[in-house]
Amino acid sequence: MRTGRIVQFDEARGFGFITPDQGGEDVFVHVNLLGNDRWLLAPGVAVEFESTEGERGPKALAVRVLRSDTNQVNGGVVPSVAPAVSRPATSGNADDSDELCDVLQEQAFLGEITEVLLTSTPDLSAGQVVKLRREILNLARRHGWVEDD
Structure with missing residues (x-):
């Protein structure tokens, strides 16, 4: 199996x-x-x-x-999924250093991204969804929006 x-x-x-x-x-x-x-x-x-x-x-x-x-x-x-954790945003601008954002575990983030992709554009193929998720996850990793599971 x-x-x-x-x-x-x-x-x-x-x-x-x-x-x-x-x-x-x-x-x-x-x-x-x-x-x-x-x-x-x-x-x-x-x-x-x-x-x-x-x-x-x-x-x-x-x-x-x-x-x-x-x-x-x-x-x-x-x-x-693990709950989100709040921590300072890391956009690089000094003006927004006090802002917090939700940092999700990778699997929780992927679940939310999948739901958004499927509900907003239901005619995407499974392969397209997988490619988009991969690219969005890479973006989220670069910006510190997700944590490793």
């Missing part, structure tokens, strides 16, 4: 994509594979899965939500 995280899931259409932890191409997942876990899927949720090569690329054969990485909230789940 491999592990990964849901990067996109469209409840209306009944499918989504898993980004493997080991790297490689995103894996297509259909709602019929999930049984009762289908309502637990959201971007950032950790899963365990088996996959095969389909006509259009990798597709999941079996998927299981890793509940140890999630918290129950209002009947659904959200990924476990």
Whole structure:
């Protein structure tokens, strides 16, 4: 079994994509594979899965939500994340040295970025979402907006 995280899931259409932890191409997942876990899927949720090569690329054969990485909230789940920490902003301007900004753990930051990308531009491909997240995370690291997990 491999592990990964849901990067996109469209409840209306009944499918989504898993980004493997080991790297490689995103894996297509259909709602019929999930049984009762289908309502637990959201971007950032950790899963365990088996996959095969389909006509259009990798597709999941079996998927299981890793509940140890999630918290129950209002009947659904959200990924476990560390709380934000406030510290002085580091924009380089002397005038704003008293301002504070939220510094998130990298996984929490990626979860929020994924949600923004998917809700603001739902027609992005999973590959585009992954590339954008990577570039935005690099920007956040350079500015000190995130901390290592």
